[in-house]
Amino acid sequence: MMMLNLLASLCVLAVVAFAVPAQEKRIHHHSDLSDHAHDDAHGFQFDHEAFLGKEEAKTFDQLTPEESKDKLAKIVDRIDTDKDGYVSHVELHYWIKHRQRRYIEENVNKHWNDYDKNQDGKIAWEEYKNTTYGYYLGEQFDDVADQATYKSMLTRDEKRFKAADRDQDSIATREEFTAFLHPEEFDYMRDTVVQETMEDIDKNGDGRINIDEYIGDMFTPEPGESEPDWVQTEKKHFLEVRDANKDGYLDASEVAHWILPGEVDHADNEAKHLIHETDTNKDGRLTLSELLDNMDYIKTSTITDYGGMRVDGHDEL
Template identity: 60%
Template sequence: MKLLSVLFAVTLCSWLVTCVPTQEKKDRIHHGKDLSDHKHDDSKDFQYDHEAFPGREDAKTFDQLTPEESKERLGKIVDKIDRDKDGFITNQELKDWIAHAQNRYIYENVNKHWRDYDKNKDDKISWEEYKNTTYGYAADEEPFYDVPDKERYRNMMKRDERRFKQADKDGDLIATRDEFTAFLHPEEFDYMKDIVITETIEDIDKNGDMLVDVNEYIADMYTPENDEPEPEWVKSERHQFAEHRDLNKDGKLDRSEIGHWIHPHEYDHTDLEAKHLIYESDKDRDDKLTKKEILDNWNMFVGSQATNYGEDLTRRHDEF
């Protein structure tokens, strides 16, 4: 899923990097992108299941295993999916596992950088720890000595603090691992949607009216060079703005309309994939799977999200 990095990355990174206006379309929409470019036609092959996760390039690791090794490791994964240990895999358990596989890269990224921020090693990160690590211990001093573009630097720190407070559910200015994940990746959490909308407006709105007109909307995606004619996709985006984004037809997008734009209501592709896997493997039609049913259809599962497209099969059991 492709999203504009300035919206969702840690803001200091955006400050350190010199941004060049792109000539290609940017996508701020957070949506359940289809899980593969291939048609879902299991009568021919399992290519859709094999590539249904954005990390599908790692699926080739599956080719390194023999069928026997694949079945053995798949069995260990099934034991993990079966959270209540009743011997059956329900749609919800399979859906949760697929979502877990989808989001693992986020949590692995958080874990990778956790030690950089958790200075006192209490397995939590306070706003002070984050601020001091990111902006330096002199961040509260006026002015910001030896800092170029001081006003932008100050505004970025305020924006980070606002997002940190939104992610911090109990308001103690100390983030648990889940709260810190919500801070770094707000697009993945329902309770962070409002702050994502606010930051989107701030990024695009140039005249300060907290609304987005069509020119601001286009400027976020495209900057012409040397009076070149607008590409067809830009003309198409103008049409999209007028016909589908601007719901009340007043020529501008308000908070509600921006919410509809960046958080559209679409199919839950993880749910569809879970239902598909169950339908294809559920021999007794009881709407749940046993380990035997899964292993009997192992070739479909090792090429699906349930094993992160084969990547999980190459992990040690204690890594899950």
């Protein structure tokens, strides 16, 4: 259903669905390299999707060993822009950044025609609202509880749409619609990302987040379930790190520092990590042979495709 696909695309607060600690899902890393935790102790799925991209990673998992080697060779040739037979840190960093950009572009393109009903190259708020929520808010949809939920979602979407709509004409250009779908990518949407996070976690509506709300966003015990050790660690982290002014609460600025941790280049970090893990002779660059020797590792990374990379020559860099 379009609605379910939309909700998956707009769930900005689940940019990265890390396993433990759960609060890491709140941190925005500028277009997720992967939905998996970067935890080498429990597998390499993060790196798999960082090298291959989410869709291509799925494809790799279905190939025979020979097909995987052939496809990886084509990908490495694409990454090796100077054709010297090596993948350098610069080339790998550029590739991962390229896949990030392509993922966002393709995600916007995927939704564009669903909402631009009059094909004028723009999406009006009314077009988006009617397409997304028309059925759920109509008289024929009589589930009161669900209707209230969708009305709440509509209110949030309207606020975000208005924030993305820089000229305030209630019509989104492609860039404005991109800011609507991916607000974490735009500096002027920073306050919106923070406000939505505050609204999610601040259950008592006092405009700030206490430690119980902070923990409750990550962990709600089932009857008889004991508290994991990491919860105590997170409580300590709340008190010693998150709550910078030590007043017992997180305000908007403290939440911003938490979920939008500055100009960290995660593509650069991932490129360094991949080289560190697969550079057998430790010369600071990768050969096809080294990557083939680490096929299991690569088949679990973001460099092979971000949002559906093709290696038949049609996916231009």
